[in-house]
Amino acid sequence: MVKLLTTDARKRVLTTAAEEAHRRGDRRIGTDHMLLGLLHEPAAAKLLGVGLDDARRVSSTLDRAALAAVGLDAPTLDAPLPVRSRRRPPFTSGSREVLKRSVDEARAVKSRHIEARHLLLGILSRERPDPAAELLAAMDVDVAGARARLKRPAN
Amino acid sequence: MTPTKIFPELVSEDPAAGLRAVGVLHRLAEQVEAIHVELARKQGWSWEQIGDALGVSRQSVHAKYGK
Numbered sequence: 776m777v778k779l780l781t782t783d784a785r786k787r788v789l790t791t792a793a794e795e796a797h798r799r800g801d802r803r804i805g806t807d808h809m810l811l812g813l814l815h816e817p818a819a820a821k822l823l824g825v826g827l828d829d830a831r832r833v834s835s836t837l838d839r840a841a842l843a844a845v846g847l848d849a850p851t852l853d854a855p856l857p858v859r860s861r862r863r864p865p866f867t868s869g870s871r872e873v874l875k876r877s878v879d880e881a882r883a884v885k886s887r888h889i890e891a892r893h894l895l896l897g898i899l900s901r902e903r904p905d906p907a908a909e910l911l912a913a914m915d916v917d918v919a920g921a922r923a924r925l926k927r928p929a930n
Numbered sequence: 931m932t933p934t935k936i937f938p939e940l941v942s943e944d945p946a947a948g949l950r951a952v953g954v955l956h957r958l959a960e961q962v963e964a965i966h967v968e969l970a971r972k973q974g975w976s977w978e979q980i981g982d983a984l985g986v987s988r989q990s991v992h993a994k995y996g997k
Contacts, residue, residue, distance in 0.1 A: 800960035801953075838954045844947035846939035849958055904946045 784891035785877075788812045796864050806869045806907035807834065810898050816891055823921055825914050833913050869905050873897035896925055967995050 789804075792812030796804045811834075813819040814827040842849055866874065876897035881889045899922045901908040911918055942948040963984065970980050977996070981988040 800957040800964070802956070802960070837950065841947045841950035842954055844942040844944060845951045847951065847955075849955070906950075909946070 782888045782890050784816060785889050785894060788816065788891050788894055791815045792870075793863055801864065803864050803867045804870050805867045806873055806898060806901055806905055807910050809870055809873060809894065810907040810910060813891060813895055813898065819891060819895055822895070822924060823911075823916050825916060829914060830910060834910055837909065837913055869901065869907075873901065873907075876900055892925055896922065899925070964995070967991065971995075 788809065789812065792804050792809045795808040795811040796802075799808070801808065811827065811830055814823070814825065814830050820826050873894065874897065877889050877893040880893040880896040881887075886893070898907050899911075899918050903909055903912060908918075942951070967980055967984075970983075975983075976988075977992040978988040981991040984991060
């Protein structure tokens with residue numbers, strides 16, 4: 776069996792995903808946080824055609840719409856928490872699926888490394904109501920097109 | 931009695947919106963908690979006093995926010 780190594784980019788994405796979860800006060804690293812983590816990578820942002828700030832803003836818009844749907848109007852505090860929990864938050868089951876999928880994607884192309892692109896393919900395989908899929912849909916990202924471009928054997 | 935009859939204004943036909951709203955409220959609670967735990971510590975509250983105010987044990991609040 777091919778030993779799969781992790782790359783710096785993947786590690787970086789998982790770290791920024793944890794930071795995004797923390798920033799929003801979430802207890803678990805969700806697929807939406809992983810997507811935000813990926814958008815810290817300029818290559819991923821370019822491929823999807825959306826920026827990190829856009830994604831954060833649209834995510835907040837979805838939050839406000841959800842609150843309005845149940846008749847509530849509360850502020851969404853988009854500021855990092857002043858106190859950092861020492862524990863790294865666990866992944867949601869959706870995020871664990873993405874991690875599994877990224878391993879499959881890496882194996883499928885005989886890559887010895889799980890790269891950020893494989894994580895991105897994992898994210899792009901999610902379907903609504905998955906939070907990352909909802910966010911991509913709200914930003915009108917061409918998911919099928921992005922998948923096709925990632926799968927193309929260039930580079 | 932259905933939930934609709936109790937809190938008609940809190941009910942959405944769309945579970946995706948309703949569940950997302952719950953997540954937002956959890957997050958908001960975490961944010962308000964973190965801000966005020968820090969404030970309480972700065973004002974000299976003990977972990978025990980903070981735990982009592984939050985309705986949790988001293989240990990759990992210290993494990994979460996202690997340095």
